[in-house]
Amino acid sequence: MLELDDIQYILLTRAPALTGRYVFLSFQNPEGGRAWLAGIHEKVHSVQAARASIEKDNRWVSVAFTWNGLQALGLDEASLATFPEEFKQGMVARAQMLGDTGDNHPDNWIGDLASPDLHAIVILFARNTAERERCQAEHQKLIDQCEGVKVLSSLDLDAIPPLEYSHDHFGYRDRLSQPVIEGSGEEPTPGSGAPLKAGEFILGYPDEKDQSANLPQPEILSRNGSFMAYRRLQEHVGKFRDFLRENGQTLEEQELIAAKLMGRWRSGAPLVLAPEKDDLTLGADPQRNNDFTYKKMDPHGYAVPLGSHIRRMNPRDTGENMNRRRMIRRGATYGAPLPTDAPEDGVDRGIAAFIICASLIRQFEFAQNVWANDRNFHELDNERDPIIGNQDGTLEFTIPKRPIRKKITGLPAFTSVRGGAYFFIPGLKALRYLASLGSKNIL
Amino acid sequence: MPKKIKQNDWTKPAAMAIPKEGYFELEQGRYGPVFPKTPACYGFTIIAKVKPGKVDTVRAYSKTIEDAVAGDPHCLAVLKLHYLRWVLFDIGKETYFMYQGIFDTDFDKYTEDAVELFSITGITTVFVNLEGFPEDWKTNTPAFVKFVREHQRPSFLEYGEYPFVSADEIKKALKLKAAFSAMLDQMQ
Ligand code: HEM
Numbered sequence: 321m322l323e324l325d326d327i328q329y330i331l332l333t334r335a336p337a338l339t340g341r342y343v344f345l346s347f348q349n350p351e352g353g354r355a356w357l358a359g360i361h362e363k364v365h366s367v368q369a370a371r372a373s374i375e376k377d378n379r380w381v382s383v384a385f386t387w388n389g390l391q392a393l394g395l396d397e398a399s400l401a402t403f404p405e406e407f408k409q410g411m412v413a414r415a416q417m418l419g420d421t422g423d424n425h426p427d428n429w430i431g432d433l434a435s436p437d438l439h440a441i442v443i444l445f446a447r448n449t450a451e452r453e454r455c456q457a458e459h460q461k462l463i464d465q466c467e468g469v470k471v472l473s474s475l476d477l478d479a480i481p482p483l484e485y486s487h488d489h490f491g492y493r494d495r496l497s498q499p500v501i502e503g504s505g506e507e508p509t510p511g512s513g514a515p516l517k518a519g520e521f522i523l524g525y526p527d528e529k530d531q532s533a534n535l536p537q538p539e540i541l542s543r544n545g546s547f548m549a550y551r552r553l554q555e556h557v558g559k560f561r562d563f564l565r566e567n568g569q570t571l572e573e574q575e576l577i578a579a580k581l582m583g584r585w586r587s588g589a590p591l592v593l594a595p596e597k598d599d600l601t602l603g604a605d606p607q608r609n610n611d612f613t614y615k616k617m618d619p620h621g622y623a624v625p626l627g628s629h630i631r632r633m634n635p636r637d638t639g640e641n642m643n644r645r646r647m648i649r650r651g652a653t654y655g656a657p658l659p660t661d662a663p664e665d666g667v668d669r670g671i672a673a674f675i676i677c678a679s680l681i682r683q684f685e686f687a688q689n690v691w692a693n694d695r696n697f698h699e700l701d702n703e704r705d706p707i708i709g710n711q712d713g714t715l716e717f718t719i720p721k722r723p724i725r726k727k728i729t730g731l732p733a734f735t736s737v738r739g740g741a742y743f744f745i746p747g748l749k750a751l752r753y754l755a756s757l758g759s760k761n762i763l
Numbered sequence: 764m765p766k767k768i769k770q771n772d773w774t775k776p777a778a779m780a781i782p783k784e785g786y787f788e789l790e791q792g793r794y795g796p797v798f799p800k801t802p803a804c805y806g807f808t809i810i811a812k813v814k815p816g817k818v819d820t821v822r823a824y825s826k827t828i829e830d831a832v833a834g835d836p837h838c839l840a841v842l843k844l845h846y847l848r849w850v851l852f853d854i855g856k857e858t859y860f861m862y863q864g865i866f867d868t869d870f871d872k873y874t875e876d877a878v879e880l881f882s883i884t885g886i887t888t889v890f891v892n893l894e895g896f897p898e899d900w901k902t903n904t905p906a907f908v909k910f911v912r913e914h915q916r917p918s919f920l921e922y923g924e925y926p927f928v929s930a931d932e933i934k935k936a937l938k939l940k941a942a943f944s945a946m947l948d949q950m951q
Contacts (some may be wrong), residue, residue, distance in 0.1 A: 383881050405905065406793075417791045533902035640841040640876045682904070685793050690872045699931050719933075 322367075322503045322518055322525070326747040328382050329370035330443065330650055331522060331676060332504050334495070335380040339452045340477035342650050342672060343448040343484065348468030350394035350758060355438065356466040357383070357393070357755040360442065360459070366748055367504075369640040378451045382443040382749060384548055384743035386410060389439030393520035394757045395541075402537040403744070406681045407547060408437075411740045418685065419693040419710035424737035431473030432628075433552070433739035436674050438472060441550065441743055443674075445652070452476075469682045475552070475672055485604065488653055489555040490578070490734070492590030493603055497610045497634065499646040511611035513643075520678055521648055522546055527678060528643040536744075541754070544747025547685040549675040551655075552739035553708065557577035558664020567728060571731075581706040583630035590630075596622035619721040626698040629707040632691040648676040648684050650689045670735065680742055708735060721729050769845045770800075770927045777802040777926040785917025792871040793906045798915075804845060806865040811914045818851065818893035820862055824889045825849060839881070841876045843867040845930050849889075867929040874908050897899060920927030 329335070347353030363381045370380060385393070387408045391400055406414060412426045412434050421424060421755065426434035442459065446452040466650040480487060486495045500508040501522070502515040519527030524543035526532050536542040544725060568574035585594065588603030594613035602608055617635040618624055624631050635697050656671025677683035691697060692705040695715070700714050709715075711733035718725040746754065780803045781787075790797045798805065808861040813821055830839050842868045864870075869878070881890075884902065890896045890910070897906035 417793055529901075533899070628811075640873075642881050644875065644879070681793055685873070686872075690791055694872060696868070696929075698931060717829050761795075 322501070322522070323544050323747070324368040324371075324504075326365045326749055327367050327368050327522060328745055328747065329365040329380060329381040330735075331542075331546055331648065331745070332367045332501065332506075332673075333370045333374070334650070335370070335377075335445040336374065336382065337652075338479045338483060339447075340443070340445040340753050341448050341452055341456060341474055342477070343432065343439055343442040343444070343474045344431060344472040345389075345440040345442065345463075346432075346435075346470045346472050347389065347392040347439050348470060350392060352466045352468030353393045354755050354757060356462060356469045357610075357751060359462045359466065359519045361748065361751040361755055364748060364751065378447045379455050380445045380453075382745065383440065383752075384438050384443070384745035386438055386741055386743060388436055390744065390754070392439045393754050395754070398477070399537055399541065402535075404534075404547075404681065406685060407742050409746065411549065411742050414685065419640060419704070420737050420740070421710060421714055423572070423733065424710060426657070429552075429737070429739045430550075430700075431475065431548075431739055433473070433741055434474065438741055438750055439469075441741070449478075454499075457711075472563055477654050477672060478656075480653050480657045486673055487586075489557050489657060490560050491586045492578075492582055492584065493586065494501075495649075496584070496588055496606070497630070499648060509603040509606045509610050510608070511613070516643055516646060520643070520646060521676060523678055541746065541750045543750065546678060546745050547680050547684075547748055548743040548745050549676050549680060550673070550739070550741045551675065551737065552672045552745060553670045553735045554668055554738045555670040556664065556733070557658040557669065558662075559732055562664075563734070580625050581628060581717070583628035591623040591628075592618050622722065625717070627700050627703045627706065627717060627718050629705055632697065632705050635691075645683055645686055646677075647687065650674045650676065668738065670738070676745070690703060706731060773925045773928045775926070776922070776924045778920065778922040781864055781917060781919050781921065783917075783919070785915075792869065794871050794874060794905065795912055797869055797871060798917060800869075800927065801921035802926030803916070803921040804865055804867050804917075804923070804927065804929065805869055806863070806871060806918070806921075807911070808916045808918065809862040809914045810815055810891040810916055811895065813851070813860050814894055818858045819888055822851065822893050825886070839880070843930065850917060862887070862889075867931070868910075871874075871908070872878050874911075875904055878904050878907050914943055 360381070360383060364383055365380055370377070387400065387403055387410060404458070411418070415421065415426050415546050444452065444455055446455060458746050463471065466653060480489060485493055487493045497512060500506045500512060500515045501518050503518060504515070508515060513709055518525035521534050523535050523545045524532060525541070551561050556667055563575040564577050568577045575585065584590050585598040585603060585669065587600045587610050589599040590609060592614070593608070594602055613636050614624065614631065639645065649675030651671060656673050658665060658667070675684045692709045695702055695704060701716060703709060703718065704715055706717050711731055713730050713732055715731050717728040717731050719728070767864060781801065785798050786796055787799060845865040845867070848863040850863070852859055852861065878900070890900070895926070896910055900907040
């Protein structure tokens with residue numbers, strides 16, 4: 321049985337929000353940090369609470385900590401030592417393996433996210449801007465009351481018009497394929513696979529290997545928690561559109577190139593099901609838009625190139641042990657959209673995403689290290705993920721086609737990493753436990 | 764990697780001398796330094812002492828693998844292997860097991876898949892008979908990897924007569940050859 325009243329809502333639910341703000345915090349002393357946590361933990365929705373009032377609520381709050389942050393709150397050494405190595409090290413130390421080199425290097429990150437002083441994140445999603453500002457003012461009041469709590473930076477999130485459907489700055493419809501957790505009460509859409517064991521995403525439950533071993537201690541801290549990789553990815557929209565124009569003579573051809581990079585048309589329609597022409601109704605239909613596989617339906621990648629983003633991030637029936645490699649994606653877009661006909665304006669805009677999983681090294685890091693950045697993935701030889709791989713202008717993108725394949729050389733980087741961190745997102749009881757560290761009456 | 768060795772020229776046999784550490788530049792993978800691709804592709808040589816009295820058990824496991832592969836010829840596909848060689852040898856009164864593999868992926872990248880696979884095919888049990896193998900390997904992939912890394916002896920020379928060619932490429936070429944000769948036959 322999933323303890324839905326203890327799991328933070330964001331693991332299993334998506335708030336119907338159009339705006340948001342991430343606030344990155346540092347605790348200069350444990351007391352201040354704990355006072356802040358004591359002041360905010362009641363605002364954090366559990367899955368159950370969020371579901372009960374999703375229609376009338378206007379804001380949703382999540383709280384998570386880096387390993388340094390847990391230490392800064394005063395968690396004892398013995399307990400700190402039980403966390404997985406990659407989480408202890410943090411995302412900055414893992415940069416080379418994640419592909420965060422060159423322009424993506426932590427030296428180029430902003431908002432102090434590469435700093436060891438990054439201790440916590442508050443994720444606020446709000447129905448509208450007025451609500452966001454109200455919450456922000458209230459949060460600021462709390463911070464002002466807690467000595468030694470410092471805001472390192474914050475980031476405003478805003479959905480991109482048209483608001484009827486979720487999409488990124490490049491124009492791709494998003495939030496179509498997501499794993500479903502057993503016992504969550506959700507039904508997977510056709511093609512999304514059978515529900516997965518909770519332990520793949522939530523600590524304290526059996527995973528796909530029927531294990532729940534090596535959990536951080538004490539149990540009250542890890543139970544119902546999870547790990548979260550934060551990625552702030554700037555999208556170079558002008559460069560992306562120039563690229564489409566350079567590689568496609570007509571608008572139709574340009575749309576096809578965009579679709580080949582992703583594996584889906586910008587409408588969301590999967591190339592496996594609509595290989596030649598976009599299909600807007602298919603893209604918008606959750607009963608059909610994820611209902612495909614690769615091995616039988618498109619083994620050579622004539623529809624979906626082997627190196628396209630979605631085929632890398634979820635090779636479906638062409639990958640090994642896929643149930644051990646799935647990820648829950650959350651997040652939002654930031655920055656003002658670039659008007660359709662405007663040239664690149666240098667404004668920072670992109671995606672600020674969370675990849676949620678029980679094991680960063682097995683799920684997120686594998687995706688980043690192997691699927692996104694292994695140049696030999698699927699025998700491709702000299703390619704990386706065209707959307708999130710480390711691109712330095714020397715790599716290629718192959719579009720298999722009969723009778724002869726098309727190879728795009730010198731693929732530019734359409735995105736740059738502007739920040740990132742590994743967070744532990746505790747259950748609600750664990751938040752209380754952390755808030756009461758150092759005091760005698762635990763709980 | 765030495766600049767002079769080109770990765771894409773299979774017509775030119777190539778040899779590579781490898782530094783003592785097993786790599787040219789320290790590049791971190793998920794579980795530790797990444798060992799380079801050489802003219803003989805990726806690979807490892809794991810050498811470990813066999814637990815007392817377990818030599819016959821180790822030897823018998825060759826049959827387990829033989830049967831597993833006969834039953835499902837593609838059961839080891841995830842390892843992207845060219846070749847495996849298992850050797851038992853003695854030093855004094857002790858028997859050692861050498862597990863040499865040549866394959867096309869950086870082993871570390873796919874370790875979890877390998878560990879998973881081992882539990883299915885029974886290869887694990889070979890490791891279980893080796894000294895120092897972690898008892899909790901099934902639930903502790905990092906410990907499994909640590910054992911492999913600690914017992915890995917990096918090559919200091921590797922040679923390829925057709926360097927850097929992957930098993931998949933070889934299979935593709937053979938398939939093409941077969942198709943081509945069938946076509947030529949039909950044109951006679
Ligand atoms: C600027 C950055 C990114 C963009 C524009 C982007 C865009 C997209 C889009 C449009 C889809 C298809 C919609 C869907 O299936 O829900 C998708 C799918 C996906 N993306 Fe990304 N993404 C980005 C970064 C990432 C990152 C950092 C990861 C994880 C490391 C990731 C993992 C995935 C996964 C797992 C899927 C689902 C694939 C499937 O199940 O078929 N993405 N992405």
